[in-house]
Amino acid sequence: MSARDASSLPAAEASVADSSEHTDTPEAQTPRRRPRRALRTSLIATAVLVVAAAGAVAATGTLGGDSEDKAASTAPTGPPKTTKVQRATLTRTETVDGNLGYGSATALQAAAATAGTQQQNGNQTTSGTTADSGQGVLTWLPAEGDKISRGEPAYRLNEQKVPLLYGSTPLYRILSVGADGKDVKMLEQNLAKLGYTGFTVDDEYTSGTAEAVKDWQEDLGREQTGTVAPGDAVVAAGARRVADVKGTLGSAPAGDILTWTGTERIVTVDLDVQYEDLVDDGTAAALRLPDGTQVTATVAEVGTAATAASSSQEGGGSSGSSGNSAAEATLPVTLTISDQKKLGRYNAAPVDVTLTAETHKNVLTVPINALVALQEGGYGLETVGSHGIEYVPVKLGMFAGGRVEVSGPGVRDGLIVGVPK
Template sequence: MSLVVLAGITVASATAIASTGVLGGDGDSSTPAAVSGPAKTAKVQRATLVRTETVDGSLGYGDATSVQATPAAAGQESAQGGQAAQSSGSGIITWLPDAGDVITRGKTVYNVDERQVPLLYGSTPLYRTLDIGSAGKDVRLLEQNLAALGYKGFTVDAEYTSGTAEAVKDWQDDLGRDETGTVQPADAVVATGERRVANVSAALGAAPTGEILAWTAGRRIISVNLEVQYEDLVVKGTKATVKLPDGTTVEAEVTDVGTAAVAPSDSGSGGGMSSDSSDAKPEDATLPVEIEVKDQKKLGRYQAAPVDVTLSADTRENVLVVPVNALVALREGGYGLEVVEKTGTRYVAVKLGMFADGRVEVSGPDVTEGTVVGVPK
């Protein structure tokens, strides 16, 4: 369960209004206020407030997903023998990666009949035969990857042209494949980025059927189960600071915010919650949040560990601030400050804004930068 640190307000009650009568009282200005003033004071300052929330996180590689052998597309044929090439159930697996291997764009996921099946980056899996005249998002995905791998002679767009086919032939030659100029669904595996092999299910010498392997994100990420009542605090790009078990901190950023809330009973036995959802409340549900540290070296040798994550949830720039304990509760309602002047003190009402780091944003016609205010004990 996440630990959320919230700023509290501790105020003294203004049981009497200064003799100036600014906020009520007799308004007898002939009697000056006590010159001694409060024992402790502070100045109204102009500053930037950053509201932060500290939550529990888990460092690791995220959840594993399965890589399945790709079925043959309708009409799919190899250049030899008229049989489906490298499709589900066709050929023999001749190479597999090891658990822990990181696979990047263009690198081999597995081999079938000594032909490499590489990784391409994207979100749309290959689902049909691509050839001259094909058009669509899958064509653009293929061309984006070819360009990223250094192949030329075509324009990255949604059209599969003769230039695309020539680049594909060069790619196929580098992979040890027949240079057909066409791409089949089983010719590559698509994922959104680099991947780390979690475990291998298939065996050398077996037919490529079912699950070949399972993998996770290639880079270490921090997973946070954020209480849904705080979901408005994070968006993609929200800055975060991660505290590692050894006490060191690293800068990070929110890279993904889930859209489906998870009930406490669904969070697994590791969360320390009962599997009986009868006592679960809607506010106990959590939202999956992923956070990434760009400089992975700063994570050291930690592969999995509990961490503290401080989210920079909100920022107020160039505002007037005072210590929280400078606030006083006014008899007529609301909050104010005890303003210290040469002739004495008076209470003025203020409007409150953000609370952060023991300070609070204040505004009102009677407070400006440098105004001296009392700080009640």
């Protein structure tokens, strides 16, 4: 069989995950924020080189000239360069745009005032309208970027601390002896974490709970009532980082007091839905920061609902335009970074997120430029055997990292093959 020009190799088969050949890689350009673009594959089109003409002529045994002696003296004895078929693991990756930050900010609002009489478990509980329940003025506020942990004040109202508690159930009623429910358990869990004792962490607000609350109130510098009202504390899923301060010192706590986020930086990605199979909870990914630093991340959450985002020509189109608009469905993906120190001082930045698309383990591979397009169709490898130069047909598999998976009769680990000039 004979070789021919390999320029007909399909572009898809000639693509590999060797991002070093791109001209738009972070190494080649100064990092900058880019508009969201379609999923960018790291598979690169690589030209498959043609076997040197002299080698092809030697394989067919046809030479120009007047004598066999002249042919024998000029015929090449083998390819100009050789390599070996090697077993390796090939991994194809997909690189997408992500955004590093602290996630979406949520608002902390002043608690509604609690006044009058409230019904609890069949008993009447009387409470007066106090500064603790949302009345009064703001006398202290945190600064943007401050971190607030369990038990620390989110703000002060009439110089009384309003601390942060961890949980998912907000304070929505007055809690006192006899109350029961998820909010009671949330309060007791926090009291226990803060070091208070004398009660059992459960759904029941007992006299032991009330005594622990009094101790807590004393440490906060507040009146020791043994009861907890909605405005006495704020509840969030965990420690918070202040994103923006909305309230004003000396004013009433109306509306949003501040906005806050989680305390650890995360990466968010709007992933095209056709690539949903690349991500799952726990999937590892590689991040590339604007300065080139590589960081490992883990997929923590994959949204279940696709968001349709449509775009059209700015200004509603122009004369002669087709008027077509692009619509892309995406999934929100959140990735966490365990080693926050590697992120340096970046609080917000565009990042490249590389996801593993496919892996083929322990397969036979050769450099892509060892492939030869055969005249009868398909691709092969140039080998030098006892009968001179021969071409072994191969079936192509995955392209990745500048190599290609090959298989077929006669293809084995360690086989010496030619690499055309």
